Amino acid sequence: xxxxxxxxxxxxxxxxxxxxxxxxxxxxxxxxxxxxxxxxxxxxxxxxxxxxxxxxxxxxxxxxxxxxxxxxxxxxxxxxxxxxxxxxxxxxxxxxxxxxxxxxxxxxxxxxxxxxxxxxxxxxxxxxxxxxxxxxxxxxxxxxxxxxxxxxxxxxxxxxxxxxxxxxxxxxxxxxxxxxxxxxxxxxxxxxxxxxxxxxxxxxxxxxxxxxxxxxxxxxxxxxxxxxxxxxxxxxxxxxxxxxxxxxxxxxxxxxxxxxxxxxxxxxxxxxxxxxxxxxxxxxxxxxxxxxxxxxxxxxxxxx
Amino acid sequence: xxxxxxxxxxxxxxxxxxxxxxxxxxxxxxxxxxxxxxxxxxxxxxxxxxxxxxxxxxxxxxxxxxxxxxxxxxxxxxxxxxxxxxxxxxxxxxxxxxxxxxxxxxxxxxxxxxxxxxxxxxxxxxxxxxxxxxxxxxxxxxxxxxxxxxxxxxxxxxxxxxxxxxxxxxxxxxxxxxxxxxxxxxxxxxxxxxxxxxxxxxxxxxxxxxxxxxxxxxxxxxxxxxxxxxxxxxxxxxxxxxxxxxxxxxxxxxxxxxxxxxxxxxxxxxxxxxxxxxxxxxxxxxxxxxxxxxxxxxx
Numbered sequence: 001x002x003x004x005x006x007x008x009x010x011x012x013x014x015x016x017x018x019x020x021x022x023x024x025x026x027x028x029x030x031x032x033x034x035x036x037x038x039x040x041x042x043x044x045x046x047x048x049x050x051x052x053x054x055x056x057x058x059x060x061x062x063x064x065x066x067x068x069x070x071x072x073x074x075x076x077x078x079x080x081x082x083x084x085x086x087x088x089x090x091x092x093x094x095x096x097x098x099x100x101x102x103x104x105x106x107x108x109x110x111x112x113x114x115x116x117x118x119x120x121x122x123x124x125x126x127x128x129x130x131x132x133x134x135x136x137x138x139x140x141x142x143x144x145x146x147x148x149x150x151x152x153x154x155x156x157x158x159x160x161x162x163x164x165x166x167x168x169x170x171x172x173x174x175x176x177x178x179x180x181x182x183x184x185x186x187x188x189x190x191x192x193x194x195x196x197x198x199x200x201x202x203x204x205x206x207x208x209x210x211x212x213x214x215x216x217x218x219x220x221x222x223x224x225x226x227x228x229x230x231x232x233x234x235x236x237x238x239x240x241x242x243x244x245x246x247x248x249x250x251x252x253x254x255x256x257x258x259x260x261x262x263x264x265x266x267x268x269x270x271x272x273x274x275x276x277x278x279x280x281x282x283x284x285x286x287x288x289x290x291x292x293x294x295x296x297x298x299x300x301x302x303x304x
Numbered sequence: 305x306x307x308x309x310x311x312x313x314x315x316x317x318x319x320x321x322x323x324x325x326x327x328x329x330x331x332x333x334x335x336x337x338x339x340x341x342x343x344x345x346x347x348x349x350x351x352x353x354x355x356x357x358x359x360x361x362x363x364x365x366x367x368x369x370x371x372x373x374x375x376x377x378x379x380x381x382x383x384x385x386x387x388x389x390x391x392x393x394x395x396x397x398x399x400x401x402x403x404x405x406x407x408x409x410x411x412x413x414x415x416x417x418x419x420x421x422x423x424x425x426x427x428x429x430x431x432x433x434x435x436x437x438x439x440x441x442x443x444x445x446x447x448x449x450x451x452x453x454x455x456x457x458x459x460x461x462x463x464x465x466x467x468x469x470x471x472x473x474x475x476x477x478x479x480x481x482x483x484x485x486x487x488x489x490x491x492x493x494x495x496x497x498x499x500x501x502x503x504x505x506x507x508x509x510x511x512x513x514x515x516x517x518x519x520x521x522x523x524x525x526x527x528x529x530x531x532x533x534x535x536x537x538x539x540x541x542x543x544x545x546x547x548x549x550x551x552x553x554x555x556x557x558x559x560x561x562x563x564x565x566x567x568x569x570x571x572x573x574x575x576x577x578x579x580x581x582x583x584x585x586x587x588x589x590x591x592x593x594x595x596x597x598x599x600x601x602x603x
Contacts, residue, residue, distance in 0.1 A: 055481045060404075060463050060474075061523060063484055107518050124520065139407075190487060194462065195566040199312040200487070223562060247310050261317040280565070 029090055030075040032132070034155030036078065037148050043077035043085060051287045067188045068102055069094030069208075078148065083215040084140035086148050091133040091154060096164025097211070101185035103128035108181055114150070115157040116164065130162040154157055169213040172228055174293040179223070182216040196225045203227060203247045204275070219286050222264065225279040226290055228298075234273050241270050244277075257284050265292050271298055311571075345591050346367055346584040348538035348547060350511075350603060351375040352596040356533040357512050358369070365414035368535075369535035371596070372418050375537040376506065378593050392505045393451055395427030398571035400503075402433040402454035404472055408524035409515055411437075411455050415535075416507070441478045447499050455508040456539060458548045459515035462523050467568025468548045469507045470582070476500050487568050492576030495541070509536040509544040516555040517564065530555065534596075542576045543585025543590045547603060549573055550587060554602040560598035 021099040030046055044214055047057070054062035065073070071092040078086045086283060103117060103126060112120045115127035115134070123141035127134055136153040138145040141234055184195055187210055189202045195214060198204070206212065212229040216223050231237040245251055245268070249258050257267045267278040267287040277293050282285035351371045355364055373385035382388040393399065402417050403411035416435050423433050434445035441447070454469055461467040461483060470491045474480040476499050483491060495501065512535070517528035532551075538544045549570050556563045577585040584590060592603060 003575060035450060059480070060461070060484060060488075062481070063463050108519070120359065121520065122525075124522075190463075190568065193566060197313055197316070197566050199310060200571060201310045201312075203310060203312070223565060225565070248312055248314065260314055 001240070009028065009294060014246065022134060029072060029092060032074070032090060032156055032159050033076055034088065034152040034159070038149045040078045040080045040086070040148055043079040048075055049073040050076070054113060064105070065091060065093070065102060065298055068098035068192055070098070070102075078143065078152065080148070080200040083145050083148075084138055084150060086136065086138045086145060088135075088152055088156065089135040091135075093128075093131055093133050095131050096128075097132045097167035097185065099128040099131050099164065101187075102133045104184050105191075107183075112150075114153050115160070116166075118153070120150075123149070125149050127153060128164075129157050129160045130164040132156075132160055167213070169211050169228055169230055172214045172294055172297045173213055173226060174290065174297060176293070177217040177219055177224075179216045179218055184212075184214040186212050186214070192227065196227075198279075199248070201247075203244055205231075205236065205243065217290065219290075220282040222280060222282045224281050224286070225277075226294060227277040227279070228294065229275045229277075231273050231275070234270075235299075236269050237273050237275050241268060241275055244268060244275075257287060267294065271295055274298060305462045311569075338531070342364065344584070345589045346538060346540035346543040347379060347591045347593070348536060348540065348596065349375045349378045349593045350534055350536050350547075350601075351378070351530070352534040352598070352601075354597055355532055358531055359531075361410040361513070363414045364416070369418040369421070370413065371535050372415065372537075373422075373478070376593055377536055378595055379537055379539070383552050385422075389422045389426055392453075393423055393426045393428060396434045397423075397426075397428055397451040398445065398449045399423050399428055399434070399451045399453065400434055400440065400446040401433070401453045401455060402440065402475075403435055404467075404473055405437040405439050405460075406457075406467070408522065409459050409513070409529070411457060411510060412512070415455060415510065419455065419508075424515075431437060438475055441476050441499065446476070451505050452500060452503045453506045453508070454504055455510065455549070457510040457512070457514065458536075458551070459529075460518040460552060460567075461488075461522075462518055464491065464570060465568040466545065466549055466552065468545035468570075468573070469509055470495065470526070470545050471570060471575055473500055483589075488572050489575050490501055490579065491572040492542070492580030492582045492599045495576070495582045496580060505540065507538055507544050509540045509581060511536055511548070511551065514548075514552060514555070516559065517551045528559075530559075540583035541592075542585050545570070545573045545576070546577070546585040547585055547592065551602055558602070 030136050051066055055074055071094050074090040093102055109119055112118045115129035118127035124137040134156050138149055161253045168173050187208055189206045192198055209232050213228045216225050245255060251256050254268055259265050265281040265284050265287040269276050269291055276291055278287045280292050351374050353367050353371055355367045355597045357363055376388040377385050380388045380391050402418055420433055454472055456472045459467045464471055473494045474483055476494055476497060511532045513529050513531055515529045536544050536547055574585045576582045
């Protein structure tokens, strides 16, 4: 009886310790800090910023991350004698789709093979893996600093266990004529405007609950945009389409195609909980073709 | 109930000077936003000197000091820089110089010291001159200042369209992010806060090496900035920001074969005039005086 009681106490203590440990990991991301390359050392303590305090670190730029499901940012600096230093920024974006989305924001070049996808440019290395987006950078790109950037980034990626997956919405973007590195994934109209300015107001009713996939295409030397918006349900999609027609097409009828003041074509259609838009097509036929190709992908047909 | 007019891309296509491919940063002046403006003009000066910066990005302090002196002299139409600064400041002032420390494009120290030097010349004691960017909402040297000089570099901004004179005062508020709503539409309202309202004697929009297109994780890429080697000065911050918007638009039109189709509209500049009455955004009402060299002026 006594030994059974002792065992229960022991089990309780083990449980409590484990629970506290898990809680500690939820409150800090330090376990993801990289192995430090030889010759380098941590420069000060790591800092953790949440959705409110991120502005203390990066001022208004914090809004970029808050437009996604951003949770926390871990910052750690590293130094070495004779070097400018390297900074690690590790963002918990809440879910893999949003980590992917923030990674795509400034995508311009090919992968450097870290995490799920990555990019390196002039001292900056960014990658995404699981629900995390990481930025590892130096302001003075020496060979030593560049090597440290890559080493630190790879170490962080190795520590992230869950790989996560691209949002399913992206596979509905047709490949034909698509511009390389033009894909974007986001939620808010302000992010749409960054790539293709539509309106100062939220005329598509975008928000935290909507998911957007955007890509640009070159068709007859014109940059054409395809936007897919997934709404919580078909009713929301229909309502958003009606508002778009009223506000942008300036009609209350079921117009799907309109040639705008610059002679380029805009098209819109709905399928279940999704709206599909084509902007700046050179002619109506190309707008329709791109629209239909996207609809086919959504319905499970092959990409043409 | 009157519905607020919705402003779309189609209004740009009709009303702006943007190319068919490109996207304007500013809202076209022909569009009516909120209430009409009062019929007056604002004076601004653009001064440029090719020796203001070296090719490797170093600032030439003496040249910048002279440029600033020339600009305020032209702005106030005085016979000398001493006279101009004496009109701007007096020895009893407590001066706050609001700068900007954004790592990639900060207010040059040389300019800060040029203003400080002029303030000392006017007779303001050293202890009554403060230079800062952050924390000014609780810094007595700013909260109790009788005079402010607003000075920062021009750049694009992913949230507000541009970072200019109007936005530079956001740190006068203890929670700057509360002004981010609707792409920072109401930044002009900050200028009416008691802590800074009516105190600004001079605005300097530093256009030595403006950023005209933001990209990358920190919104800065040196490839999208250029040596313009200028300073824009005025007592009207809205006028300077409106000129700044125009400058960045024109540079994008020149730089890109096909200017980007996206971009945050800097509507806070027009709203600063039409909602908040802080100054004039209408370019047709801004009297721009250009001094120094004028090659590739874009304005």
